[in-house]
Amino acid sequence: MPSDGSTGGASRVFFDAILHPHRSLGRGGVRALMGVVITLNLLIAGGAWAIGAWPVAPFCGLDVLLLWLAFRVNARAARRYEQVRLTDADLTVRRVDERARERLTRFHPYWLRVRQDDQSAHGPQVTLSSHGRSVGVGSFLSPEERAAFALALDDALRAWRRPPCPPAPAG
Template identity: 75%
Template sequence: MPSDDPDGGASRVLFDAILHPHRSLGRGGRRALMAVVVVANLVIGGVFWALGAWPVIPFCGLDVLALWLALRINTRAANQYEQVRLTDADLMVKRVDARARVWQTRFHPYWLRVHHSHPDEPGGEVTLSSHGRSVGVGSFLSPDERAAFATALDDALRAWRRPPCPPAPAG
């Protein structure tokens, strides 16, 4: 699948992975959770109001506000991603953070090495290094996802390094 190269030529995409942090609670789940918490706090606030302990009610509102802020921060953080793309010309690592700031680096694939640190532990990462430069990717992936990503990328790099097949004999 050809893509536009920044230099104006076309290059084939040999590997393209977009890595997103896992979020177990979708939009509907967040709304349901907030609804349950609001209803529970209204019931609790109503009970305390009936008992004459009305000063408790603002604290019930603070609970709802704190949960709403936490879910909003979590949702914003879910917008970050990392893209790793191998083409005929280079390997590009693009990182977009939660505020949509873009950071990008490129490596020549021939010299690039893939190192999978702490494969069985959460928080490890896949490190791509070449000529004294290195970048870590996939730190938010599960250990199994990181291992699968590292293997797939390493396989794609090996395939890139193989010489092209000779042309078929005429005949």
């Protein structure tokens, strides 16, 4: 997750993480599963047709169509990601949704706090806050991944604050 290298510009990178939602099946796995489901549905529809229960056949096709649509929706949702990057100058949270729309939030790291809210039903939520602004990150991660992410980001912020750290802005 963290990166200690430099970007080639004047700014050092203390932390750079790209968070993606978990996908249980890759493209090949989806194709294989769909192949098995289509084959089984064709066998069931063929058997039903052979014994005179032809109205069953369209419902077998409907099963396949609904499963395919569910996988399409899941693949589209998996396109979203969040990038959290800490440099000498700032911490940026870039969120890209499934339609490739970007939302960028910047914080000055000097006052930034990383908080985990243990009250959530889905495990600890990671919240970055500073000067009355806050943003949640990694909501699609597992509780263990969120805890590891928060710890790594907190360690990077401590490293950023160690002398000689960039000066805090006035105000």
